[in-house]
Structure formats: structure tokens, C-alpha cells
Amino acid sequence: MAKAAVRAGLVAVGLAWVLVTQVVLAADAKTYVLEGSKAAALESCVEPTDVMRRKHMELIKHQRDATVHGGIRSSKHSLAGCVECHIRTDADQVPTPIHQKDEFCGACHAFAAVNLNCFDCHASVPKGPGAELASHAAFQAAGVDRSIQARPDGEDH
Amino acid sequence: MKDHHEPTDRPADAGPADSGRRAFMGVAAGVAGAVVAPGVVLHSVAAAPRSEAVTGDVRWGLLIDTAKCADGCSACVEACDRENGLNLQNKPEGASQEHWDDQKAVWIRKVKLQDNQTGRVTNLPMMCQHCENPPCVDVCPTGASFKRADGIVMVDRHTCIGCRYCMMACPYKARSFIHKVMEDQLTRVPRGKGCVESCNLCVHRRDFGEESTACVDACREAGHEAIVFGDLKDPESAIRKQLAETASRQIREDLSLNTGVRYSGI
Ligand code: SF4
Numbered sequence: 001m002a003k004a005a006v007r008a009g010l011v012a013v014g015l016a017w018v019l020v021t022q023v024v025l026a027a028d029a030k031t032y033v034l035e036g037s038k039a040a041a042l043e044s045c046v047e048p049t050d051v052m053r054r055k056h057m058e059l060i061k062h063q064r065d066a067t068v069h070g071g072i073r074s075s076k077h078s079l080a081g082c083v084e085c086h087i088r089t090d091a092d093q094v095p096t097p098i099h100q101k102d103e104f105c106g107a108c109h110a111f112a113a114v115n116l117n118c119f120d121c122h123a124s125v126p127k128g129p130g131a132e133l134a135s136h137a138a139f140q141a142a143g144v145d146r147s148i149q150a151r152p153d154g155e156d157h
Numbered sequence: 158m159k160d161h162h163e164p165t166d167r168p169a170d171a172g173p174a175d176s177g178r179r180a181f182m183g184v185a186a187g188v189a190g191a192v193v194a195p196g197v198v199l200h201s202v203a204a205a206p207r208s209e210a211v212t213g214d215v216r217w218g219l220l221i222d223t224a225k226c227a228d229g230c231s232a233c234v235e236a237c238d239r240e241n242g243l244n245l246q247n248k249p250e251g252a253s254q255e256h257w258d259d260q261k262a263v264w265i266r267k268v269k270l271q272d273n274q275t276g277r278v279t280n281l282p283m284m285c286q287h288c289e290n291p292p293c294v295d296v297c298p299t300g301a302s303f304k305r306a307d308g309i310v311m312v313d314r315h316t317c318i319g320c321r322y323c324m325m326a327c328p329y330k331a332r333s334f335i336h337k338v339m340e341d342q343l344t345r346v347p348r349g350k351g352c353v354e355s356c357n358l359c360v361h362r363r364d365f366g367e368e369s370t371a372c373v374d375a376c377r378e379a380g381h382e383a384i385v386f387g388d389l390k391d392p393e394s395a396i397r398k399q400l401a402e403t404a405s406r407q408i409r410e411d412l413s414l415n416t417g418v419r420y421s422g423i
């Protein structure tokens with residue numbers, strides 16, 4: 001009887017602890033969306049926030065195969081979309097690479113001790129002609145009204 | 158040319174939808190072309206990004222008229238470099254120029270041929286030939302080197318382990334390896350250390366519904382019009398019509414690779 005009570009007590013303490021850490025984590029995680037990025041002004045990402053926190057890597061991985069092998073570029077789960085929406089600019093309006101340790105991707109992956117190598121190959125700031133096309137679907141899904149404009153070839157060169 | 162996709166084995170509904178889309182793209186390009194001066198064409202036409210997987214109904218290819226390819230001109234090479242961010246590479250500190258010229262990534266090269274008996278000189282641009290039966294795909298241990306359904310041969314950098322077996326297998330010396338950490342990539346062309354890469358017929362332009370490739374545009378702007386890009390399976394395409402009219406060859410046709418890049422005047 002006493003044993004059972006102790007066990008129940010321990011379970012309760014354990015549960016409470018899990019809950020507390022969750023809340024602390026959630027509070028922590030909130031800080032990763034940075035002031036000054038487009039994302040900061042939005043209610044949620046291209047999926048509900050808890051889905052994005054747990055599953056963004058799966059969404060991106062699925063999308064990469066569809067894009068590389070099938071040529072599909074209209075998905076809201078595009079890495080280009082993540083970058084353009086979560087990036088912030090410095091005082092001179094120069095975008096700060098998103099994988100740097102104080103930026104959106106870099107800071108959270110540092111906290112979670114995950115080695116982030118997307119940006120060994122992918123652009124860590126929106127760059128070059130057509131970059132805005134690559135993130136258009138993500139912006140639409142997140143409800144950002146942003147019109148695409150054609151620009152003459154060579155403007156960036 | 159082997160062609161297993163004659164209209165007979167195509168699903169009945171594929172035809173109209175496909176021609177409808179082509180017509181739409183034609184209209185969109187026409188509108189964009191109309192607002193700029195002749196000879197200057199906008200690439201970033203607001204055409205819809207592709208939302209369905211590519212199919213074997215098209216096979217992209219190039220036809221190069223070597224008679225029009227000018228000695229000393231490198232417009233196509235420079236355009237390719239800019240399009241794909243290859244101009245953002247830097248020579249590693251301490252490396253000799255010779256070593257760098259040998260090792261930097263190059264997707265398209267100018268090649269000069271001389272017939273020693275007659276003295277005739279021919280210039281041509283050389284890039285991945287987009288083989289129908291690509292040796293680079295045969296040898297790849299991970300499946301990273303692959304042929305897309307629309308005939309584009311490319312590397313899936315997510316699965317490439319950098320073994321460089323494909324570079325040895327390619328008869329055209331078309332592939333490059335990235336030796337150093339990259340920092341300045343373009344959004345549309347991810348590329349990084351430890352992977353092999355080569356011409357992908359401006360695959361991002363294909364997927365965003367644009368009309369041509371960077372090299373084709375640059376060659377036209379330089380006044381040579383030596384390169385034609387198009388669908389080798391579409392009897393109405395400019396490339397098919399020109400192939401039907403002029404004699405053309407595959408380089409190393411003895412290897413039976415059925416290349417998607419053809420040359421006339423050699
Ligand atoms: S030219 Fe070389 S890289 Fe291109 S498909 Fe053929 S073997 Fe592969």
C-alpha cells in the first residue's frame with residue numbers, strides 16, 4: 001500500500017517534470033523565430049507549429065526527392081521558402097546566413113546538438129535570379145501576400 | 158534515334174493536356190517578350206513552377222552548329238558560369254594557376270579541333286552529352302548519378318558520396334568535383350564540397366517553365382546562334398526540324414550512347 005503510494009508519487013513527480021521541461025522547451029523554442037524576419041509576423045508556418053518542430057526534417061527530405069528526381073518546384077515544403085521567410089538582415093540590410101549560430105536554423109540546431117549540413121550546398125541567403133520563385137509556394141501557404149516580379153536576366157550578374 | 162514513346166503507347170488523355178500547357182507557355186513567353194526591346198528576352202517569366210513529376214514524353218537536347226561557333230568566343234561558357242554560380246568559385250590559397258585551371262568546376266568547355274591533313278579548324282562547346290545510356294549512371298554505386306525521365310542526366314547531391322567513379326566513366330570529361338567548402342551558392346543551384354556535378358541543361362529553368370538554356374541565350378546575344386535547345390521527341394520543335402534538315406553527328410557515336418547533344422559540321 002505504502003509502496004504503491006510512493007510509486008504513484010514518483011510517477012506524478014516524473015509527469016510534472018516532463019510537463020515542466022516541455023513548457024520550458026516550448027518557451028525556449030519560441031525565441032528562435034527572430035524579430036525582423038518575415039516569419040515573426042505570421043501566426044504559423046506552412047504547417048502548424050508543433051508539426052513543424054517535430055517533422056520539418058521529414059517534410060524537407062520528402063520534398064528534396066520530389067524536386068531532384070521529379071522536378072517538382074511548387075511545394076510549400078521548400079528549403080528556399082524556409083530561408084527566405086526566416087532570414088533577417090543586419091543594420092546595412094544585408095541578409096545574415098541562416099545557419100549562423102545566432103540565426104533561426106543555426107541557433108536551434110546548436111541547442112539541439114544537431115549537425116546541420118543543408119547549407120554545405122544550399123544557399124543560406126536568398127541569392128540569384130529566380131530565388132523568389134523557389135520560395136513562392138511556401139509564402140502562399142503561409143499566407144504572405146507577395147507578388148512575384150520578373151526581372152531582366154543579368155541584373156544580378 | 159531510338160524512341161520508345163511514340164504517341165501510340167501514350168495515355169489517351171496526355172495529349173491535349175500537354176499541348177494545352179505548351180500553348181500556355183508560348184503565350185506567357187510572348188507577353189514577356191513583347192515588353193522588352195528586340196533581342197532582349199526576359200527569363201524569369203512568371204510561369205508556374207512544375208507541380209507534376211517529369212515524364213518521358215519529352216527528351217531535352219541540344220543541337221550545335223559548329224560552323225557558327227566562333228573562334229575565341231566564350232559567351233556560352235561565361236553564361237553557364239554565371240547561371241550556375243561557378244563564377245563564385247575562388248582559387249584556394251597557395252594553389253598554382255595551372256592546378257586551379259585543372260581542378261575548378263567547369264560544366265562547359267570550348268574545344269578546338271584541327272584536321273592535321275587538311276588544316277581545317279573546328280570550334281565547339283562541349284558539355285555533358287545527356288546520353289540515353291549514360292555510363293556515369295551505370296557505374297555509380299549509390300544511384301546518385303541518374304537520368305531524369307525527361308532525359309536530363311544529373312547528380313543527386315544528397316546521395317553522392319564523392320567517389321568520382323562517374324568522372325572516370327564519362328567519355329566526354331564532362332564532370333567536375335568540388336574540392337573545397339563552398340559559401341556563395343545560388344538559391345536555384347545548390348552545390349557543395351564532396352560532390353560531383355555537370356551540365357544539367359539548366360534544370361531549374363526547365364522546372365520553372367522557361368524556354369531555353371543560359372548558353373543558348375548567350376550565344377544568340379553574341380550574334381552566333383550556334384546552339385539550339387529543345388524537345389527531341391516533339392516533331393514540331395525547332396531542334397527536330399533542324400535535325401531533319403542538316404547532317405549531324407554524335408561525338409564518339411561508336412560508343413552507342415545515343416547522346417542528347419548533337420553536332421553539325423563535324
Ligand atoms: S556525357 Fe558523361 S556525364 Fe553526361 S550522361 Fe554521358 S557519361 Fe554521363
Ligand code: SF4
Nearest residue numbers: 297317318320321323
Ligand atoms: S561521385 Fe557521386 S555521382 Fe559519381 S559515381 Fe560516385 S557517388 Fe555516384
